[in-house]
Amino acid sequence: MTTATLNAMPARRGGNPIRRAEGWLDARGKAAWIAATVVGFVVFWPIGLALLAYMIWGKQMFKGNCSTARQGRFGHTAFRSSGNTAFDSYKADTLKRLQDEQDAFEAFLQRLRDSKDKAEFDQFMEDRARKQKTDVEGDALDA
Template sequence: MDRMMTTTKSCMIKPAWTPATIGLMVLGFVVFWPLGLAMLAYILWGDRFEGMFRDAKDQWRGSPLKGAFDQMSNSTGYARTGNVAFDDYREAELKRLEEERAKLDEMRAEFDNFLRELRRARDQEEFDRFMANRGRNTGGAEPAPL
């Protein structure tokens, strides 16, 4: 049991040209071709994935964008500036803008309902006109059922 705890991570399927990996690749192409391509990529470059992941993680840690994303992750999306008056003003303005957006969303929903009713009325009028013309064209007699 002690040996299990001290071993490093290992994959059940190694990234190499073995019968198992070839079979999985073929099965992947048969089932859904992107799975086959993913398996092929794993066979070719699977031993490098851990290093590539580590390199990408190191680059992200040193990136100037990381700080910007971290600042935007708080609840308001903006970091406090330290100036209480400005922060209070900004919060009040953001609240006002959110209320304005809610009003606009409500107006948009009302307008969508109006357009839906307008289309329904137009469709009903066109259907009534069709039925009236149909009755005139057949001489008042109903056509035989199909």
């Protein structure tokens, strides 16, 4: 039997109730952990906070998530040889092209953010100058 199976089994005599609850939640997956955290917050917020902290630092929340799939696609396995040199060359060229496109797109987004920031700043300066001009004209009329 695996450790997960043993943890999921109820203890026959006594045992640590926290370990039994952990095994029970592990057997039912992430949804059970999330539901337990929500219930913990509803019942008494420190319980929910403790469960949330345990899930994050106990790495329950991040086991088998998208990062492992992403690492499998673009990590070290992407550069493993398939044995076919023509395909490996095509794959390397395609990955390089995709990386270049991603870099160009990120640079474009940065330029777009910068131009938006500049436009907002220019608008602010125009509004400020217009307000100062109105204030100066109003003071001149009052005098």
